[in-house]
Amino acid sequence: MKIYDGKYILVGLLVFGVLATFPIWFDHGKVVAPANPSLNTPVIDAMMSKHCILPKAQMITEHMKLLNVWRTEVVRYGKRVYVAPSGKKYEMSLETECFRCHSNKAQFCDRCHNFAGLDKATDPYCFSCHVVPSEKKPGAGKVAMVHKESK
Amino acid sequence: MDKSKRDFLKIGGLCALGLSSLEVADAFAKSHATKFLTNPQASHAKRWAMAIDVKKCWKAEKKECKDCILACDWAHNIPDIPVKRQEVKWLWNEKYQNAFPDMENELEPEEVKDKPFLVLCNHCTNAPCVRVCPTQATFKSPDGITMMDMHRCIGCRYCMAACPYGARSFNWRDPRPFIKKINPAYPTRDRGVVEKCDFCVERLAVGKIPACVEACKDKALIFGDLDDPNSELRKALASRYSIRRKPELGTKPGVYYLI
Amino acid sequence: MLERALSGSAGYKRLLGGLSILMGLGFIAYLTQWENGLMITGMGRDVSWGLYISQFTFLVGVAASAVMVVLPYYIHDVKVFGRITILGEFLAIAAVIMCVTFVLVDLGKPMRVLNVLLYPTPWSMLFWDVVVLNGYLLLNILIGWNVLEAERKGTHYPKWVKPLIYLSIPWAVSIHTVTAFLIAGLPGREYWLTAIMAARFLASAFCSGPALLILLALIVKKYTKFDPGKEAIDKLLTIVTYAMLISVFFVILEVFTAFYSQIPGHMESLKYLFVGLDGKHALVPFMWLFVILAVAGVALLLHPNVRKNEKLLVAACCCVFFSMYLDKGVGLIIGGFIPNMFGQVHQYAPTLPELMIVAGVWATGFFVLTILYKIAVSVKEEVQG
Ligand code: SF4
């Protein structure tokens, strides 16, 4: 069998192979500090038995799915109360439920998200709308620019 | 390349495309299907609606009252954007000739002409915004509220073209820098989505009345179930003459103005 | 066949280079929009659709170029269109690509655009517009490509293409109808609330699309060895003439209904467009330019020499194309938002980045068009020998 333009095809395949495996070898062997999210907030410290909505392992892997289902139930079906498998009821709200205990986004949410390689400014973008406890003051940076533009 | 090999590649490509676009069933949602409840204190109605007692409102107006608007702005983190055309508004005042265009006559008493009329989303029964939305990001709730799903909205602004009342606002820019004081219990919005009054669903869900209704000391705002003949709202509508904005369009607005 | 796009004369490369620069500038402008949101445009809560959507409605019309050559050729067996159908189909492809891009750049949340398909909403005209536009794009790619490939090989195109060709004819009508329905069924937008909106769309499409096609055919003739044929152009010109007359007639109908009935809502947008309202008249010069071009276009089209004199022909087609552009690509959409729902006049003017994005999308369309035409013409030249 004769391959037309074999040279170019092989070089192309090689380049493709290198690029496609880029994420594997680029990060290989790098030492990454463990995420170490902090669970120490006043509310959690005061809890007699420390438990989240679902078992810890499930929360780690599935909290995003849970939140997505919550969002649909609240916004579209008007259901606002979640009954956990434990029978305990929770209000389906980031602001008034999740953040009630986890009031330390920087030491909790961000540590894991950063560890997972998410860009915390845009991904997950929950926090561009949902108000994080420490963020009760409005962002100040951009105001100056805007005043110039408004007539 | 011979014909069959080529066709094979084509068909294979199409199949791959088809497979990749198959929606992945969300088993998670299903396994939790029965575990969501409404709050037992929640208020329910067949058709939430509002009447604005214009005379009472005007009495308060003498003191430059804006209690309802301020309450709404605070409750929902409404930004105060200095560029007029990019403003975000849920509840605000318009002059009679603007709230009711084509209805004015030159001989109206002066006091009507310049008096403010509160305007907001009318939660139309037959809402054009719901009809046009290509993603059902705008939809009717079972109790008659025209709802916004700001997680789903793609920002096409078709609903803004369709709403005959100018009740919808688009987030032309990030609103956060323009919120003087953020209410930590309510989310702000991301740029690129549309928003509007939602009759405070989050308050109704816990048995409270809308923030504006609660804030009005003169009781000028009457909120209730339009389908319940015994509601305070129905009694007010039965005893006073009322008008609605642009009723001729067939949208069946749910905000009444008691004259 | 694609490789034919890779080589070409210096002029071809320069054209592509120039278009790439415009595309690049548009892309940079779009990045600022991506970063900051649609605040960088001149749109606002009163005029909530601006140039992006109005370009889109106009370009849907240009996509009609295909059906106006395909229909006579395949249904009425007008042989002279045989050489030019591919040009019509490829112009349609470029036009629809621009349409889709304009809708995309208009979105506040473009990354969520697939929500339209994830939550199909049959009562929304925008949902149907997405369906018919993409369908039309696919149809024209399939048809154009297969027919051209068959021509290159000197064979007949595969059998399964024929039903697609027939399908593409009603489908073309559907893209104009659905796009017209997009704006024609909104209560409270009186300027758009007219039963002849779809008819207006069709009429203006059937003159602006073929007019552009004639101009392109003349350019192709001038710069390549491929001659689309004088008869084809003459036939197209007849179509343009009738469609243009009907278009102008429809505009007169609108004006009559509004001003004889004297219903304020129906008159106000027209007043704003042609004489100004509340002392605001940003669009007045554009609309009068539309009137002048339309009248000149009709006069030229009816001139007995237009078929003999190429200069007259070019002038006539330019008049038609640009007058329809001003009517549909500027006045129709923006005029519908003025006055606003409170009876106030808040004007709209595009910003520089907005204009750059618009230019960038047009350049993208012409980039695609240039490449497609290059391929088509190379094949035609080879076949001609
Ligand atoms: S007032 Fe406008 S936004 Fe509100 S329901 Fe009616 S059409 Fe929709």
Ligand code: SF4
């Ligand atoms: S802007 Fe959002 S809510 Fe409005 S029509 Fe588009 S997707 Fe629906």
